[in-house]
Amino acid sequence: MDGRVSIEIQRACGFSSSEYRLFDITTRVLGFRRIRPYVKCRLEWGPTSTEMQSTSFVEAPGDESWFDWGDKLAFPVRSDFWKASRFKVVAEVFDKRELQGVVRGDSFIGTGEIFLDPNTVASSPQQGLKVLREGKSAGELILAITMEAPDQARAIMAASTSCPLTSVAHALAQVLRAPNAVDLLMAARPPMLELSEDTESEVRRLFQAWVHRFCQQTLQLSGGETDEQTIGALWKLARSAQEIVACCVRSSTDDVQDIVVAWLRSFFTGCAGKEAHLNEARLRGLLTMREQTGAGHANPREELLRMGVNVDNLRNDMQNAVLARFKEAEQGSEEEVFTCEQIVQDGRAMPGLSVVLRRCPGSDSGFNVFIYHTDSIRKWQANFSYDPCTRAALRAEDILPIC
Structure with a gap:
């Protein structure tokens, strides 16, 4: 059927x-x-x-x-x-x-x-x-x-290695529309992710919002896209899911990407009713995809101010990287991981944001930039002392309020 x-x-x-x-x-x-x-x-x-x-x-x-x-x-x-x-x-x-x-x-x-x-x-x-x-x-x-979801969706999840990524995305969206989808998703998490009651409730809320965005985004896929085109359409959502998973990991030595792969394999297996085989190389490519946007703007300070970003805490060499990250969030209609509110709307950054910058010589701007809700990331840092996305050590002074 x-x-x-x-x-x-x-x-x-x-x-x-x-x-x-x-x-x-x-x-x-x-x-x-x-x-x-x-x-x-x-x-x-x-x-x-x-x-x-x-x-x-x-x-x-x-x-x-x-x-x-x-x-x-x-x-x-x-x-x-x-x-x-x-x-x-x-x-x-x-x-x-x-x-x-x-x-x-x-x-x-x-x-x-x-x-x-x-x-x-x-x-x-x-x-x-x-x-x-x-x-x-x-x-x-x-x-x-x-x-x-149709039986075909579960069949695709069981044999996703031999199916185009766009078909896998559609099948996953169909399964995620079930009322107990988030329950199944949480139940499929790897055994090492033991969460407190408060943390599990928060992660469940974040996944509920993410599922809604994922299902909306897949409606824009016609079904005829190549794997590369599908990755280009979905990589921001994949990164967002990876950030949510990172919030579940307590040890900075754990590889978040490995956990995402294991979690998805378990979820696909549970939905398919038999051992599911993932195209791991394709999945990791989706998880590591990045897009360079806005780097090298002629006047990054002026553009950031126009977007409502306060540059007082940003050195000149940081401003291009921060602008690039906000432009990327705007193009992808990204939502902040803690609040699930859109980071940039109608060309303006949402109030109450901070950035965390990490040196990255291989990037165009020399920095990787992470955007967080200020109150939420400060509470996180006080409890865990590491970045929820990178697992790197995070000090209070690394959090730079900008909105």
């Missing part, structure tokens, strides 16, 4: 009446009026729509209060569903009738629809849907929506 979307009708309220039809007045007068709603649903994305499916009926309380429902519908979806930037859930609610239903069909309660971003469903699977009839409220549904 090409995957499946499940919709569970968890709860409902407000269903106290349905569309009036002849003879309904009799049951109201005699006090026998009952509302027994059921829901018909379908999915739509672009010009494509699934078949309408129906739940069983339940008996609604007469006071319009909330009641549990608990019926689930499963919709097989085609491969083009995973390329859609959004999809729509359409619901129609009817009142189950006995004899009148046989003769004239069931009475209409109302209809509703919601548009959803497939990249955010995993983090927010529960959705409220307002039901309207003739423009007025007729009730509300609480839906729980989950997406299940």
Whole structure:
């Protein structure tokens, strides 16, 4: 199959009446009026729509209060569903009738629809849907929506060495849209990464935000890219993931890249249901990819000031490197690792940032530059005394506030 979307009708309220039809007045007068709603649903994305499916009926309380429902519908979806930037859930609610239903069909309660971003469903699977009839409220549904990746995605993850990188990226994004994806990701971490409760909660939050960005970015891949083109599109995300993994490592002697490779192999194996084989050379190339941007600007001081960067703490020989790093972050719409806020937006650096510079004679500028939220990196340094990205020793005076 090409995957499946499940919709569970968890709860409902407000269903106290349905569309009036002849003879309904009799049951109201005699006090026998009952509302027994059921829901018909379908999915739509672009010009494509699934078949309408129906739940069983339940008996609604007469006071319009909330009641549990608990019926689930499963919709097989085609491969083009995973390329859609959004999809729509359409619901129609009817009142189950006995004899009148046989003769004239069931009475209409109302209809509703919601548009959803497939990249955010995993983090927010529960959705409220307002039901309207003739423009007025007729009730509300609480839906729980989950997406299940196609079998082909798991097959690609099991044999990724023989698949183009763009196909592997799409398969990974499909799996990561499952509601328990971050749980599976955390469970796959190598045994040496024992985290405190607070650290695990923070890393989980960072991965949740990263998963959202990764799924969004893969929507921009057509599927026909070469490995080199895919690496060029995804390397900033790979570096961001590597920075999150680095936050889990307590020993400065551990190789973060080795841990990333081991972690991914374990995750792929768990998702595929059998031993997964990674193209390790390609993965390491993705993790080590760098891009030189903005070096050699004619007036780096002026450009940094225009971006809202205070240069008082930066020597002249540092300014080109810092500018290059901010330009790189701007082009990649990068987010700061601790806060998950965009580093540069509308040409301005976010407030409250610092940089850490490391001498690197092999680079164009002579420095590698790391951008952090000031309060967060200061707390990190006070607790661990090493850089979360490089594992090198980090002193308080190495942290240079610039915004």
